[in-house]
Amino acid sequence: MSGRQEIEDLIDLMARLPGLGPRSARRAVLHLIKKRGRLMHPLATAMQQVADNARECVRCGNIGTGDLCDICADDRRASGEICVVEDVSDLWAMERAQVFKGRYHVLGGTLSALDGIGPEDLRIPALVQRVRDEDIREVILALSATVDGQTTAHYISDELGERCTVSSLAQGVPVGGELDYLDDGTITAALTARKRL
Structure with a gap:
């Protein structure tokens, strides 16, 4: 998979988020790439932690x-x-x-x-x-x-x-x-x- 394809895949995933269309997703991804050290790496780490640890409360659904x-x-x-x-x-x-x-x-x-x-x-x-x-x-x-x-x-x-x-x-x-x-x-x-x- 080429580097360009990886970026396009990320844009496609971001475009699935509420409030983001393809153009907004492209702008967000390009901004993240430019701010890789300050934004993208911490964001990726935070997303991984949430993916690993977040769950639905058994009592209320929060x-x-x-x-x-x-x-x-x-x-x-x-x-x-x-x-x-x-x-x-x-x-x-x-x-x-x-x-x-x-x-x-x-x-x-x-x-x-x-x-x-x-x-x-x-x-x-x-x-x-x-x-x-x-x-x-x-x-x-x-x-x-x-x-x-x-x-x-x-x-x-x-x-x-x-x-x-x-x-x-x-x-x-x-x-x-x-x-x-x-x-x-x-x-x-x-x-x-x-x-x-």
């Missing part, structure tokens, strides 16, 4: 380096509240806002009849089990304000029934919006003004 993520391992976070999010990026967006002090549960997506995604394809049964096992008083649904997000919210609310209070984020989250794209103030306002389903 990403960490142990069986339990730092949030689940922190006893101070056992507040009786669970914030349910679609993806790890949403969890991290909530953490950036530094307003929620409980624990999380990552669903891994939303229900979608069109895509054939049902409750068993998500971490909904695990959520119901956690509510039973962990003395949870409130489940806060921080799901996208989309049709699939709202369908998922109603399904979870029905599944949890009277076991605990179920609330959802309120004002501040636009219809069709995704948590990862919201600023910290909007997330804070939405969490503070949550409403019961």
Whole structure:
């Protein structure tokens, strides 16, 4: 394999990342090559460490380096509240806002009849089990304000029934919006003004 082909292969791999197309990937790779000592080698080392050590938390679905993520391992976070999010990026967006002090549960997506995604394809049964096992008083649904997000919210609310209070984020989250794209103030306002389903 020629050196040029190796570079093209790297560009092709980078272009598969969200937010990067072929042109952006090419610019990024060329920049990395120019800054090989300061950027590329440390980046390659960091990527190898993450590839070797990162894993999904067995309790909540967050990403960490142990069986339990730092949030689940922190006893101070056992507040009786669970914030349910679609993806790890949403969890991290909530953490950036530094307003929620409980624990999380990552669903891994939303229900979608069109895509054939049902409750068993998500971490909904695990959520119901956690509510039973962990003395949870409130489940806060921080799901996208989309049709699939709202369908998922109603399904979870029905599944949890009277076991605990179920609330959802309120004002501040636009219809069709995704948590990862919201600023910290909007997330804070939405969490503070949550409403019961």
